[in-house]
Amino acid sequence: MSDDPQEGAPEGLSEHAVPQADEALLEDLRDVVHRLDPVPEEALLAARSTLAYLRLDAQLAQLTFDSLTDAPLVGVRSQTEVGRRLGFTADDNEVEVQVVAEGSQRRLIGQCVPADEVELTVTHQGPAHAGPSDASRTETVTDDLGRFVVEVAQGVISLRCRWPSTGRVVETAWVRL
Amino acid sequence: MATVGIDRAKVEANVLAAAEGDQDAFDWLVECYGRLVWSVIRSHGLSDADAHDAFQTTWLRLVEHLDRIREPRAVGGWLASTSRHESLRLLRHADRARPTPEEQFDQIEDAAETVDHDLIVAERDTQLWDALNELGERCRTLLRVLMADPPLSYEEVSQALDIPIGSIGPTRGRCLGQLREHLRTRGITG
Numbered sequence: 001m002s003d004d005p006q007e008g009a010p011e012g013l014s015e016h017a018v019p020q021a022d023e024a025l026l027e028d029l030r031d032v033v034h035r036l037d038p039v040p041e042e043a044l045l046a047a048r049s050t051l052a053y054l055r056l057d058a059q060l061a062q063l064t065f066d067s068l069t070d071a072p073l074v075g076v077r078s079q080t081e082v083g084r085r086l087g088f089t090a091d092d093n094e095v096e097v098q099v100v101a102e103g104s105q106r107r108l109i110g111q112c113v114p115a116d117e118v119e120l121t122v123t124h125q126g127p128a129h130a131g132p133s134d135a136s137r138t139e140t141v142t143d144d145l146g147r148f149v150v151e152v153a154q155g156v157i158s159l160r161c162r163w164p165s166t167g168r169v170v171e172t173a174w175v176r177l
Numbered sequence: 178m179a180t181v182g183i184d185r186a187k188v189e190a191n192v193l194a195a196a197e198g199d200q201d202a203f204d205w206l207v208e209c210y211g212r213l214v215w216s217v218i219r220s221h222g223l224s225d226a227d228a229h230d231a232f233q234t235t236w237l238r239l240v241e242h243l244d245r246i247r248e249p250r251a252v253g254g255w256l257a258s259t260s261r262h263e264s265l266r267l268l269r270h271a272d273r274a275r276p277t278p279e280e281q282f283d284q285i286e287d288a289a290e291t292v293d294h295d296l297i298v299a300e301r302d303t304q305l306w307d308a309l310n311e312l313g314e315r316c317r318t319l320l321r322v323l324m325a326d327p328p329l330s331y332e333e334v335s336q337a338l339d340i341p342i343g344s345i346g347p348t349r350g351r352c353l354g355q356l357r358e359h360l361r362t363r364g365i366t367g
Contacts, residue, residue, distance in 0.1 A: 022353050029356075030324040032305045039215040043229055044207060047236040051195065051203040054240050069269065127230060156234060174237045176230065176270070 053123065058160060058169040061088035061095055066175075083109075088159070088172040095159055095172050104154045106177045112146040112161040121160040124152045152177070183209075183327035185250040192249035207236065209327065210253055214260040216321040217337075221264040221314060231267050235260040254333025257322055261337060301365060308359035316352035323349060 065087035083100040097110035112118040120142055126134035134155075142148045146161075160171045188209070194202035218231045238259050239252075246255055309317060322334055323345075335342045 022350065025353055025356070026320070026324055029305060029309060029320060030326065032302045033216065033309070033321065033324065034212070035302065036306050037215070037219055039211045039232075040229070043215070043232045044211055046229070046233050047207045047211060048200075048204050050233070050236040050240045051198070051200055053237060054196075054198055054243065056198075060241060060245075069266075125233070127226060156230075156237065173241055174234060176234060176267075 053158065053174075055171050058171040059090045059093075061090035061093065061161075061170040061172045063087070063173045063175060064089045084177075086175060088170075090170040093161070093163075093168060093170045095161055095170070097159070099177055101177075106152050106154060106157075108148070108150045108152065108157075108159075110148055110150075110159070112142060112148070112163070114163070115145040115147075116163055116165055117144045118142045118146045118148075119162040119164065120148050120150070121162075122150050122152060123158045123160070124155055125157075126153060126155040183253075188252060189250040192243065192246060192252050196243035203240075206239075206252065210256050213253060213322070213325040213329070214256050216325065217257050217260040217318060218264050220318040220321045221261070221268060223264055223267060227267050231260065231263045234263045234267075238263065251330070251333050251336075253325065253327070253329050254336045257325070257329065257333065257337030258339075261318070304360060304363050304365050308356050308363065311359050312352060312355055316348075316355060319345070319348055320352055320356075 063086065065085065067085040083098045086097045086099065088095040088097075092114070094113040095110060096113065097108050100107040100109065108122070112120065118141070120140050122138040122140075124136050124138070138150055138152070140148060140150060154177060156174050156176045158172050158174050160169065162169045188206075191199075191202040191205050191209075195206060214232060214235050215228070218228050218235075223231055235256065239256065242255075246252060248255075309320065312320070318338060319334075319340075322329065322337060329337065331342050331345050334340075334345055340348070
């Protein structure tokens, strides 16, 4: 199949051959959209700056549970009381977090598993339209069971756990709180 | 022009280089696909602030997955798919915070309103823009993805929007038909 379906009528798709009038209308729309709804420059700046968060030595811990989307509906009400629960997994390593909202602040109560004294870094970015410079890192050490309590402002966060005993490092997927 | 094919080997090379931390390569990807990502997000009717957030999260997601993108040359489709998911996630998020449909609707209106009306644009431009925003979300998203420059392959469009390849052509025809209807009621031929 052609990689470029908009170039005339690509083979294999001839039954969907695009009338020239459609092509022209789409072309007009493209121009209009580019003129009337361009990508804001500050959004592009923020996008370019995200490469700074490339993992160098850590494994990605994927979001495997989010009570906001995975919990049964009956849990919705209690969510504001108990907080949102998140689970991240990278092989045998897990990061569990409970998020308690207090105004625009978010208290993260969590644990890095396996339980051990773990070096924790929370990377936080505020609302995107505030610009790319609004990012911060909080470093702390958990108790000897991997437990922690950290406060961050509303925004998007990633947690990094390093187990000194094994040298393992994981970083969680970004999650918006 | 939009129909000029994109050098997919170059896309792949830039994804691989960005995965090694090459900022120029990553900037190239942002430059190349920024409009597509923004378009997908806007087609979901996100407000200004939410659109910025979804845009930022999509690129963070790309950085997160740079070393595990299965088809680097089709990263455009991956980005379209990811931006769609991040938009839906934010809409769900917003649902819990401000649940009334009226407010949701107002937000969609707001997104369309952010256009700089001081800008002197041809009457037909404004009519086209309004007509586009009158379409249902499915049509809006499909058309905005199809007008991506550089264009996505039908396979990428299919993956991005989770629709069968065979239905893209007919749906596109139907959506443009609806758009012409909207234009006709405005006394404009498209």
